[in-house]
Amino acid sequence: IYDDEMPPEMLRMLMRQLGLRKGDNVIPGARYHNFKDFIKFPKIGPAELRYEQKHALPHRFIEYNQSIFSAMKRRDILLHYPFQSFHYVIDFLREASIDPQVTSIKITLYRISQTSNVANALINAVKNGKQVTVLLELQARFDEENNIFWANRLREEGAKVIFGVPSVKVHAKVCLISRKERGVNVRYAYIGTGNFNEDTAKLYSDHGLFTRNKQICLELSQVFTFLENNFKTGTYKHILVSPYQMRTSFYSLIDNEIELAKAGKKAYILLKMNSLVDQGMIEKLYEASNAGVKIQLIIRGICSLKPGVKNVSENIKAISIVDKYLEHSRIFVFGNGGKEKMFFGSADWMSRNLDHRIEVDCPIYDKVIQKELNAFLQMQLADNTKARILDKTQQNAYIPT
Numbered sequence: 001i002y003d004d005e006m007p008p009e010m011l012r013m014l015m016r017q018l019g020l021r022k023g024d025n026v027i028p029g030a031r032y033h034n035f036k037d038f039i040k041f042p043k044i045g046p047a048e049l050r051y052e053q054k055h056a057l058p059h060r061f062i063e064y065n066q067s068i069f070s071a072m073k074r075r076d077i078l079l080h081y082p083f084q085s086f087h088y089v090i091d092f093l094r095e096a097s098i099d100p101q102v103t104s105i106k107i108t109l110y111r112i113s114q115t116s117n118v119a120n121a122l123i124n125a126v127k128n129g130k131q132v133t134v135l136l137e138l139q140a141r142f143d144e145e146n147n148i149f150w151a152n153r154l155r156e157e158g159a160k161v162i163f164g165v166p167s168v169k170v171h172a173k174v175c176l177i178s179r180k181e182r183g184v185n186v187r188y189a190y191i192g193t194g195n196f197n198e199d200t201a202k203l204y205s206d207h208g209l210f211t212r213n214k215q216i217c218l219e220l221s222q223v224f225t226f227l228e229n230n231f232k233t234g235t236y237k238h239i240l241v242s243p244y245q246m247r248t249s250f251y252s253l254i255d256n257e258i259e260l261a262k263a264g265k266k267a268y269i270l271l272k273m274n275s276l277v278d279q280g281m282i283e284k285l286y287e288a289s290n291a292g293v294k295i296q297l298i299i300r301g302i303c304s305l306k307p308g309v310k311n312v313s314e315n316i317k318a319i320s321i322v323d324k325y326l327e328h329s330r331i332f333v334f335g336n337g338g339k340e341k342m343f344f345g346s347a348d349w350m351s352r353n354l355d356h357r358i359e360v361d362c363p364i365y366d367k368v369i370q371k372e373l374n375a376f377l378q379m380q381l382a383d384n385t386k387a388r389i390l391d392k393t394q395q396n397a398y399i400p401t
Contacts, residue, residue: 004028039203051324056085068092068210069099069179072188076366077210080376081194082325086201089175089190089208090117096177097125103185104131106224107175108358111195112150118196119150123157132159135227137170165230165358168243172360173208173346176220187217191362193329193344204328207344209362209369216362223360240361242347247280247354253334253341254284254293260337261292270333270377272298273348276305281349289315298380299390300327308391318390319399321383331373332361342370 002011020026043050058064059079062071068091071077079088096102105125112118126132136151138144155161164170173192178185194206211217215238222234223241233244240246254269261267269288276282276297282305289295290311297303297318307316321327332343345361347353364370380387388396 001027001029001033003031005031054083056087057083059084059088062088068095069188072210072212076213076369078366078369078372079208079210080372081201081204081206081208086198088210089192089196090121090198092177092190092210093118093121093175094124096179097121097128097130099179101179101181102130102177103180104133104178105175106133106135106177107196108135108137108170108172108227109147109150109196110137110171110173111197111200112146113197113199114146116150116196117198119154122154122159126154126158133162133224133228134159135162135164135170135224137164162227165227168356168358169352170227170358171346171353172223172358174220174223174360176217176224186212187214187221188212189217189220191216191220191345191360193331193346203326205325206328207331207373209344209364211362213365220360223358227358238363240343240345240347240359242353242357242359243355246347246359246361250281250332250349251284253332253336254288256336257293257334258288258291260335261288265337266335267292268294268296268333268335270296270331271349272327272329272331272377272380274300274328274330275302275348275350277302278349278351278354279304281354285316286312289313296381297390298327298377303390306392306394313392319381319383319387320390320396321380321387323386330361331377333374333377340370342373344373 015026059077061075061077062068068088093105096105105122107122122132122134134154136147138147138151151161151163173195175190177188179188189211190208192206192208194201194204219234219236219239226233236245240249257267257269276299285295285305293315295316297307297316299318299320300322303318303320305313305316305318307313307318330345330347334341342364343361344364345359347359347361353359364373384399384401387399389399390396
């Protein structure tokens with residue numbers, strides 16, 4: 001491939017030097033390719049042209065050198081990346097790998113680091129006699145080679161490695177650890193919006209939840225049962241799982257807000273995601289807007305919904321934020337008549353996520369964490385520096401300061 005704006009004489013010179021002929025498969029294209037390589041672009045130039053290196057903040061509910069399991073026994077814990085370190089997750093896996101009470105570790109891996117501490121912790125767990133099950137998605141775009149390498153390493157060490165599910169990608173970011181406590185099997189879970197990747201956790205704005213909520217952990221165990229046998233999809237009343245009941249669950253949540261609005265009660269929806277392109281979800285939001293539901297959207301990437309159109313989306317406002325860190329969290333808030341319902345997880349509102357991928361969105365039951373996430377969302381809605389207005393004009397103008 002060569003730059004199609006290259007002067008003809010330069011192209012001829014390069015072909016001559018490279019030993020290429022006219023009959024060879026030389027294709028004109030754009031100047032830049034493999035944009036993913038920019039993420040590892042070397043640091044060049046004076047330091048004042050680069051962002052100041054920030055150090056991760058300690059989590060107030062996890063003491064230094066404290067057992068992650070002990071911290072989880074006291075409360076659910078929410079991690080904010082990259083402002084807090086992904087090493088809490090690595091410590092969680094490392095602790096599980098050497099804990100004599102831990103019996104099994106199950107995890108989904110979509111994109112992992114080239115020198116993955118996550119994979120190494122899992123290998124160590126196998127060596128220490130734990131039952132380790134890894135769902136490793138080989139079709140993760142641009143990371144196929146890396147994932148194949150770690151899949152082979154994990155299999156060689158004795159882990160049970162599952163290479164996806166027929167006809168769907170596994171995009172969920174979940175881990176489930178089983179631990180024997182006083183003769184009883186107790187489950188501990190981690191659910192995230194981002195991958196189990198310590199490198200991207202420094203660059204992506206993501207969230208992760210440590211929980212041992214019995215209902216959530218039980219339903220996650222059903223997800224892993226399906227991933228292992230591919231025929232028993234499970235029944236879910238708490239977590240949302242695509243392609244099975246996530247779409248219909250979101251429809252029901254929106255319908256509830258529509259009914260509240262029609263009854264003259266306060267009704268609102270606040271959504272943050274990477275992309276909003278699914279026609280069914282967009283039409284449902286239009287229906288909610290026309291019923292009087294107040295809707296706020298934070299969409300980083302593609303937004304096929306047009307806010308502010310008379311008799312269509314007058315009650316919808318939307319912004320997009322592109323900044324130093326890649327906005328990657330997916331958070332869904334529904335007013336629910338004053339008893340707010342909040343979910344977060346791996347799924348955007350795209351047909352591929354809702355209908356053709358295994359995704360998991362998790363409810364937030366902890367009131368402290370709900371408050372944290374609401375504060376995070378309100379900060380983003382108040383942004384007057386990097387936020388752009390998404391409206392019917394499609395100008396994407398910055399919010400005026």
